[in-house]
Structures are given as C-alpha cells and as structure tokens.
Amino acid sequence: MRKVFLFIALAAMIGTGCKHENTPQPSGAPTPTPNPGPNPNPNPNPTSVDTVLCFQRDILPIFLSNCAMSGCHDAVSKQDGFQFTDYNSIVSKEFVSGNANETELFEKITEDNDDKRMPPPPRPGLTATQIALIKRWINEGAKNTTCSSGCDSTNFKYSSAIKPLTEQYCRGCHNSAAASGGIMLDSYDGVKTVALNGRMLGAIKHLTGYQAMPQGGSKLSDCQILQVEKWIAAGAQNN
Template identity: 25%
Template sequence: MNLGQDPSLAMESKNVVSLPGPDEPVDFTNHVLPILGERCQSCHNAPYDKNGRTIHPKAGLRLDTYEWVMKGNLDDTVVEAGSLENSYLYEVITLDEEDDMFMPPKGGALTAGQIDAIKRWIEEGAKPSAGGTGNTASDMGKGISFHNHIFPLIEERCLDCHSEPYVKNGRTIHPKAGLRLDTYEWIIKGNLDGTIIEKGNAEESTLHAVITLDADDPEIMPPKGEPLTEEEINMFKQWIIEGAKENPSDTFVPEKKEDISAKPTGNEKVLSLVDQLSKRLKPPSKPQMDAAQKSGALVTLLSARHSMVRAEFSSGPNLIKNDAIGALSGIKNNVSHLDLSRTSVTDGVLSEVKKFKNLTWLNLKNTSITDRGIEKLASMPYLTYLNLVSSKVSDQSIKSIETLTKLEELYLWNSDVSEQGIARLRKALPETKILH
C-alpha cells in the first residue's frame, strides 16, 4: 500500500482557507477542500506510517480528495449532492458541540462561513469544480453531460467491440458479451447478465469495475491500448454518481441504498437485524478494542449507540495474512462487518471467520479464496452481504452459498462461477441481488 504523509507534518502544504463570496459558486478545490484540510484531515486522511505502525483514517473515512469525500466509508456516503438532509457530513458539523457525534471533535466548531461554504457546495450539487465548459472531469460545473463528455470516450475506446451487429465477409459480427454501448438506451439496458450501471452507485456498477482494474488484469476494459486516465475514470464515476443521466438537467431521485450500517438507509429489515444483534451484546471494552487494533485492521463501532463493530483490513496484500484475524478473537461476537478484500488471506482464514457468529457483511474481493474456503461459511445465520469478486470461487461453491438463506447481496463478477451456476443461484436465492 502506498502510505500517505503524517497529517501533522503535512499541514504546511495545505491550501489557505478562502471562503466564497455571497454570489460566487462554491468550488470544491478552492473553498471546501482547504476547510477539510485544516479541520478534518488530521483524523480523515490517507493511511500513514508513524513509528512503524500504520495509522488508518478514523471510521474508515478519508476526506483528502474529492473522490474519497464522495465515496464515503463502509457505513454509507457522507455527501448526497443536492440534499443537506441526506448528507451526514453536514449533519455532524451542525450538531450541538455537546453531542457525542459532533465534528470536528477538537478545536471547536467550524465558523459560520465555513459551514455555509460546505452547505452551499452540497446544495449546488457537490461538484468537483464550480465552473468550466471543457470535456474533463475538472471542468464540469454544470454536471457531466453524457453526449458531450461520456459518449465521445465510449465512441473512441469501446465501440470496436460493443456496437450494433454488422456483416463482415458474409458473417454477422455481434457485440462482445452481447453488450451494446452505441446509444444511451443500450448502455443503460446492459446485457443478458444484467445492467452494467447502478445509477448513483459507482462502486456497484460493472462498467466502473472493469475500467478500474489493474492494468495487467485480463478483464480490464478497454482491452487494447492504454487504460483510461485517472481523469477519464473519475468522469465516468461522477456521471454514475450523478445518476447516469442523459442530460445534466434531468432529474435523478436516488433509490434507498441497501447497505448494512447503524445509520438509517431505508433497508429497515437489515437495520433491524443488526439492531437485534447489538442488543444481545455488551459493547467491547477499551482493552478489547485496543487488542483488536493489533490485528492491523481499522476496528470501529458501527455508531456510538451500537455494540457491533466493523473490522476493515486495508494495509495491503503483503501485510495481512491469516494470522491477523486472531487478534479479533476477543470481540468476535461483536463483529458484524469484516473486510478482507485485497489481502493475502487464504482458505484457512475462513475457519476463524466461521466463529464470528453475528457476521452480516463479508468482503473477500480480490483474494485467493477458493471453493474449499467457502465450504466453511455454509449456513452462517446472519450473512446478508458477500463479495467474492475476482476470487477463485467456482460452481463447486454453489451448494454452500445456497445455505446462506439471509443473503441479500452477492457479488461474483470475475470469479469462476459459470452462467449455469448463476442461474442455479438465482433460482435457489430468488430474493438475492446477484452481480456477475
């Protein structure tokens, strides 16, 4: 993992806070980011090394770039463009200072001018830039236009493989994977596997997933030529976050996000499950939490009102191995969220994970987990989310997955599960959202 700089050593390089004028559009880089840099990034920056120990951002939340601010953390997004009511960032900076959830916890409240700048930025659409008319992500003050910004890229990089059928030497050439990208309607439709865009959610959009793979991954798109630039990727991401609209002026009403967290998301069934589990247990003690942190994971309570915790291993594949999970044994009954993605864990770790009886959310994305490991997860009573993207799992795991009767979200993209296997899973788990 590329570590960032200790925030206490980086403050000199932060931009000077400059507040927007009354009639001036709020610019994220010039107005909002300096406020976050001055008041928030001591706790919510990139992971960094301090005395040989990796310090992770609190609550798994980074606020050091536009992309990280918009991504949020495992709980949910913290900013919803155009909605103060649904923007957790605005909520916590406007609480009473005596409130346990008030932010920032040190140094007093933000000034009225700083709060107003963040408020106006969200109301104006939480855009990366306040103005501009170019075709780059930094020039999209009026929102990203499908026709002006997105389709030209698709036309240049994707239509060789994903256009309408055509005849060549007497043979009909069909679009690869049955996916057409030559019109807005076809892009939104997707293919027989399903949609490739989840409006408002880049992280669950297959289109975003395939353009952000490592350059040497055989599944990266486009498969020929250089990968998309970071700016081009961010443009696609922001377009999806804004609702994947054909025109910036179109209205987009986000669906309630089906996530497992302590903060209301509209998924009352899952929230009720986590709440019920929480009420059965005492919160972990400080010594227990301190011991758990030695695992190398970021370990945090779901909220101040919960006894359930999340453990997120984000220190990179070369640092996190099977034995890391042992440090969580003292709080294993309190762990509801466990993120082992992109680590070097193997099947053996799932023998320990099986002991986390109250686990509801498990991410094994980009690991070497195989069918042998998945067998150990069979019949876990509360598992509602399982991510096996880019794992070694195949059709042999279907029997085990079918026993996860509470499963609501299953991610199998870029795994070895076949189309026939997916059909079998959809029949066995008709209420489960399966992305393949």
C-alpha cells in the first residue's frame, strides 16, 4: 500500500513539472507578432515604368511619322488647317483634353471610312497600339510631358529594339504603300537593306550628305543610335 502511495505522489510531481506556462515578457519588450504565413500577393498594386505615358517619348513620334509630312500636316502644308509637329500645334484646334471621343483628330484616326480616315490611303492607318496610346493620352488630360526614353543599349535585338524603333519613328513615311524616298521600313528586309548600305546610320546620326531623320523631329537619343550601331555590327540579324 505504501508503494502505491509513493507511485501516485511521484506521478503527480512529474505532471506538475511538465506543465507549460507562458513566460512573462520583460517590461517594455515588444509583443511577439504571430506569423501569418506566406503572403499570396506581396505587391498587389505594383508600379512600373510601363504605366508612365510620356508625350515627347510616346505620342509625338506617332504624329511626326504618320501625319507631319510634306503635303499633309507639317508646318508648311497645314492641310485643312491642322498641324501636327509639336505639342502646341496638336492641341490647338478641335481638341478636347480629357475626352478622346470628342476630339476630331481621334475621330479621324479611328474612322472606318477610308475616304475620311487619317492617315489617308494608300498610307496605312495607325496601329491598334498607337491608337490606344493616343486615346489614353487624351483621356488622361493630354499633358506635355518629357521623360527618359527608357532605352537599354545592351538590348539591340531586331524584335525588341530595332523593329519598335522603326515602327515608332519611321513606318509612317517609309512603308510599302507610300515609300518616301523609295525606302520601306515596315519589314525586316527593308530595314536590313538600309542598315547594311549605310543610309540608316547616316540619317539617324545626321551625317553630312544624308537627310536627317526622324524628319521634323528630334534626333534619336545616343542610346537608341548605339542600339542600331550594335545591331548592324552584329550582322543586322532578324533576331
């Protein structure tokens, strides 16, 4: 009987020693924060340079390449009284900042009737991307903003650097339907031809004996010119 009593007492002591109690925190110590586990969306509203729309970089080149050529809407011709060579001339007539659908130039570039569409045939119409950019720019207040080109000179592939550059600055004047100067830059073969014969670099570097390009616009940035130089030096590949 005495052995049974001793066994029960010992078991009680062991049970008391294994009891877990919260250790009091020192005064002034921060309260531990429970770990909620991994965040399934650590950055629900990321900001990137792709969200920035810039007039001088993204919008003006579209007008210069597709609208501001001789006989159309350059500073001399001013067809139908419209000039599209700089910010002030673009927003000066029949323009409603904040409302693309009420702005005449937006109506013209989205016109279904070829007889009324701008640029007029046989020139190709603006691309869906270009139209979307102009619409967004107008609806966001049509601001005259200037910003970095975002150029990366280590990227000189045709698909990701050279083709976008020619589409933005050259395609409007130099395309298969209306090849200004006999130069077509709306295909890889056309771009490669003027790249390898030296006319492309001569024009964008504004060298003597070449017509400076983009016509009527600012010279390409040093980084953009370097991209073209590197691409040509690497064999002007369709990469």
